[in-house]
Amino acid sequence: MLNRRHFIGTAATALAAQSLLPAWAQSGRQGNRGLDPLTRNQFDLTIGRTPVRIDGRAGHAVTVNDTLPAPLIRMQEGEDIVLRVTNTLDEWSSIHWHGLLVPASMDGVPGVSFPGIAPRSTFEYRFPLKQAGTYWYHSHSAFQEQLGLYGPLVIDPARTEAQSYDREFVIVLSDWTFADPHRLFAQLKKMGDTLNYQKRTAADLAADAREDGLGAALGNRAMWGRMRMMPTDLADVNGAQYTYLVNGHGPDDDWTGLFEPGERVRLRIINASAMSIFNVRIPGLPMTVINAHGLDVRPVTFEEFQIGTAETYDVIVEPKDRAYRLVAASIDSSGQALATLTPRLGETAEAPPLRPRPLLTMKDMGMSSMMASDMATPAEPGMEGQGHALTYPETGEPGGTMAGMGMDHGDMTMADHHHPMGAGVANVAMNPVSRLHEPGLGLERVPHRTLSYAQLRSLRPNTDRRPTEREVEIHLTSNMERYMWSFDGVKFSEVEESIKFYEGERVRLTLVNDTMMPHPIHLHGMFFDLVIPDYDEDEDGERYLPGLHTILTKPGEKLSVDITPPERGDWAFHCHLLYHMHAGMMQVVSVLPRDDRPPLSEIGAGPPQATHPAETPVKHDMDHGEHGGTH
């Protein structure tokens, strides 16, 4: 029987759900047929607290204009923009325009580029738009981003789009928790593995023993145990705490996008999560990437790709006359965000079950070539896969393969570690390698096409082809047991000097991931050209390195990017996993006048012209046979 109370409750719920979603984020069921092409150059944004409903459950969010996600800001390249942001909270707030090339004073990072937006005050951002593409914006204060303060930002090009399409949707991926993020963070500090409900158990051991033999299975456990590492540690906060959202909709609410069969549909996919890396696929529907991080790229078609936190990829899909399910599975397979693309409301496709969680390997410890060297001959092309095989030592003696470490690496380049060690640095990658040719972590064995960074080429040639004059090497460091995260062993709270770049110089930034986790590393205020080891230039003599604002570094990886700092000022540089940043994985890059640069003899001359001369590019193919995906 329907009583009055019930009726009011239902009506209020429906109303609340409706008002919480901006037009672009509404489901097809709520009348959304694609993006509104209207662009403006003035926006009023109000930061506040709003009750929300996620999959029918009530929570509280920090929002912009009372919506989760925040409104779509759609603008036109070349315009002068004014954004008036009013903070109604009792705490400091901020908005950072992720990927936008703005003056440093408008970049929106409290304590770095401006003081922040004080409680109950208004701050006016003003800047000219020098670029087009898909971006996003989010709070850079405390945990406000985790609590809901993020939204998409689309800039239409002054000229025509490089690719034609008939319809477009923004797909904002995010992670929602009903828990207090401060509390989650404290739990990670107290017991770093507390949120991992995918630890390896006795049953896993039995299964491994059946497959690999008891000795090998025990040896593998012993190896990880000796290092006090967990091969299942791929996401600190995961599906046990998170509901993964598409445009503010939980999997049960199932955001729906409507298309006409035969249309070319552009999906602007933004990973606006606080802590989640996703594997994105639309079973039965290949995706063609046309834009990465806001910049147009040469089309590449694939069935699945990994999107790091804060990255954006625009893909074109050409759906047939049937429904599809978009799946964004968290990197550790602990949960997934779901949405429907369909020609008709009410029609949907089955969501695939979660895949078995992937396991980290020796390669993720930065020891892959070391293992290969143990196999008798020194590292040579094609030996990578065998390095993997040694994840499960066949000798059954856990000490066997490890004992060879530290010697017998003859001609291999060992990583230099100039940084302080101490309690905050539990491990270093002894022999980090280039992994740009690999797909995302855990996607090595999927039976279809995947995207790797090395496949990306910018659509337009790189404007700066000067050789780099000097190299700055930064190590990503951690002690996972203490949940300490840092650059070069120094937490942000302990930083006494920023990293110095000089205006207009060509500088190579090399990142070495000494940790066992992937990190999306973001540098504000500039794009960097990703250096792809076996690629120099095209047939036309031009170079098409992709320009990125964020790079998802794999464990045990060493990669380089080349930068021409365009604008003076202090720019935040940090891991975009919010809790890693909060733990100290942050620095500032100061871009100073060129005249202030000390002689190169003092700060180090440029790198050799080949990125990593001692290494051969990692071939990605099925020779990852023994990778731990099924264990």
Next chain:
Amino acid sequence: MRTAFLIGLLAPLTLTPLHAQEQSDPPWEAADGVYGPEAMREARSRVQNENGDIRYGLAMIDRLEWQDTEGDGTLVWDVQGYYGGDINKVWVKSEGDYSLTDDEVEEAEVQLLYSRAIFPYFDLQTGIRQDLEPDGLSHAVLGIQGLAPYWFETDAALFLSEEGDLTGRMEAEVEWFLTQRLILQPRLEAGLSAQSIEERDLGAGLTDVSLGARLRYEVKRSFAPYVGAEWRSRFGETADLQERLGLETDEVVVVAGLRAWF
């Protein structure tokens, strides 16, 4: 005697460079020219503290259990907690037991320790241990606590009593995940003494060993009831003393209790 003892104890604390920060140049300052050095200084210090310098506290009931030794019931507690940052912390630990049969606290002690992370996986701890029962003895403590290879949680400490006696204690426990929530936890505890201390029935050398296993079910990660069993034995001179008193040197106890933290 006791005052001097306490001063000696606290001396290492004053030597610790808790915050040896001097006023120096700001690490970056480009925005000072736009928004003023005052506003930026405050914001800079806020953002740096917010990202890396986080204080937090843990309260952990490692064991709160009922033990049964052939009909004699005992309540045992083993709790610890800390407050501090990544490197420096203040720890409080307490353990003891209460005999249900005799209705009295048999042993009780409290430790107050300063802890410093000196290795990636281990903290050096120093401070004071105050026994409440069976006697009000004070000890200076020097210990090391952390995670050993193969996931062994270890806590080893030396105690120098105000009487000048040196004793030691070592605990190690490990967790084996049978399922994501059902966990078997073997636990080893051993006592050492540098000399015989007759009023405490201790002989020189290895004094006693407890070896047990607890099977807990994590309703939440932070809340888990358990059951288990423990074998205890006295060794060497301590065992001889025990035998002379007509007491058993070996015993097996059944335990049931709760592990919780917040």
